[in-house]
Amino acid sequence: MEFGVFSVGDLTVDPTTGIMPTENERIKAHVAIAKKVEEIGMDVFATGEHHNPPFFPSAPTTSLAYIAAVTERITLSTATTLITTNDPVKIAEDYATLQHLADGRVDLVMGRGNTGPVYPWFGKDIRQGIPLAIENYALLRRLWDEEVVTWEGQFRTPLRGFTSTPRPLDAVPPFVWHGSIRSPEIAHQAAFYGDGFFANNIFWPKEHYQRLISIYRERYEHYGHGKSHQAIVGLGGQFFLAKNSQDAIRQFRPYFDNAPVYGHGPRLEDFMEQTPLIVGSPQEVIDRTLSFREWAGDYQRQLFLIDHAGLPLKTVLEQLDMFGELVLPVLRAEFAKNRPADVPETPTHASRLAARTARGSEAAGPAHETARAA
Template identity: 35%
Template sequence: MEIGVYTFGDLGPNPHTGETISASQRLKEVIELAKIADDAGLDIFGVGEHHRLDYTISSPAVVLSAIAQATKRIKLTSATSVLSTLDPVRLFEDFATLDQISEGRAEIIAGRGAFVESFPLFGYELNDYDALFEEKVNLLQQLNREEIVTWQGQFRSSLSSAMIAPRPVQEEIPIWIGVGGTPESAVRAGRLGTGMALAILGGDPIRFKPLVDLYRQAGREAGHSPEKLSVGVTGHTYIANDSQQAKDEFYPYYSNYWSYVNRQRGMGTRMSRSDFEHMASPETALFVGSPQQIIEKILKQYELYGHQRFVAQLDIGGQPFSTVVKGLELLATEVAPVIRRETSK
């Protein structure tokens, strides 16, 4: 199994000090985190796209290009690119350029986005939410396959023998579809033959198994080989030396994280310690605990899903950079070797 980390570059205040670092400092930390992940032998590093003042990354390809210069081998992916409001030609050419700069390490996770601020920003209608994504993901796949493209659709100007340049170093850039929990998204990923990046933020892992089954069934029915149908699991993660320490340290950051995310969505709810204890219990999908507990959670999900990739979001809630680095090092040195060994049997 491939093991990696991803970040949204969110600008949350430190709940202990009330201080929020600058966007410039946050971006420097993101690049440094990627370098540490690369040096530690992790397999993939991802950055997400948001268009808000409380996030620092609106252009994953630009940030990943900077990371490409600071790293040697780690794969570089968006996590995700909001394809519904992007021009697929521009997105593909940006990531083909990244693929050239990184010598063949670029990937794309395409999604519809958990936030909707990009729709008015780029002149799209929310009523077209699903139709936009369907049209654009099909065009993105065609751009990936063909150097000269002729295409016609509803939302974008037509292409007539258009040269799509540069071409990537890889034969094709790996494309994944981000799935948050809707069966329709899982079926679409299978039908199109892309990878499926499954965001699991909590709850009982068994409730996500039907999505994996739907994805693989749709892929088989569309004629895609099982080897092409890759599943990745992404989720919030905090690792400390023992499980009680992990929960005690993470609760202030996790409660803080959901406080500002819920405010962004127009909700004022706050997470209690008892709610957090339930979310972080051994039988749930939230990856909080000792290295051994994280290993057990990943392997339990592997039994359910048979997935090929696990990617952790470590840096949420206003944590200081040193805390995030400690978690990454535990993931790389204590968790990843066991997961790789057990899943290669």
């Protein structure tokens, strides 16, 4: 079971001080947070992709490449790579390059994003969001899996004898999750390819995401990738910690009320009741997070949003220190209990390379035996 942090990369005024961080400060804060994630023993740092204010992470491969240079162990991921508005050729090239620089510590969450205006900015039609996601990802897979690609589709110019460079590290492309908060077609797509499904369940009640996860698990088994309980599932979440729940709610309320993601909407207490937002003591964070398994099944990755809504970097780092000391060890131990032995861990570059090597050895076995006999 992996634990990590994802960031939407918002630029928001701190409502308690009236201070807005600069883009420079927030970009460098991403680096500091990723280093802290590794320091406290978490497993993943993920950044979103946005091309509009109040968000800054428009070039995730650049920031992740820098983070790769100052970390050693954590997986570097995207919280969303816009498969609809990015050219699949550029995605193939950029993330293969990042994969080499990070020695394989890279995976991606493919998504359509939740900002409508981004489509015309990149010459796309939002009404074609699902077909774009399906076609672009099919092309991306071929670009990574095949040395020479000849292809023609609906949404971009044809390719004739094209080779994407650099090639994926060890001929093993980055592992892909498909992220969705509303589209069963994306859950189906993830299952078809045997990829992961990331349900970023931070906005709506669990029943909505439970349906998407159920579709993904059922189709994962249908397509022959394994049993439904072996499908690769990730969940989002949010927390704000204090010694007791009263202090946590008092400290976090002004940030919640002004957050660009959900501020000026429901009350904090209502949002906490209906979504995975956990504002409280360490034990409350532990108990609520463990409850996710009751409706999502055994899953592989839990990411938390913690650096948004104007929270200063100092506070975010303190939150991570508290989480690493008081919450993370308990979650690791409790999630490991009664976990079926056949539920896989998140695929890594090393595990996928080993599996490919094993398949190659099995396929070559009879030929080797024949050669030896001759």
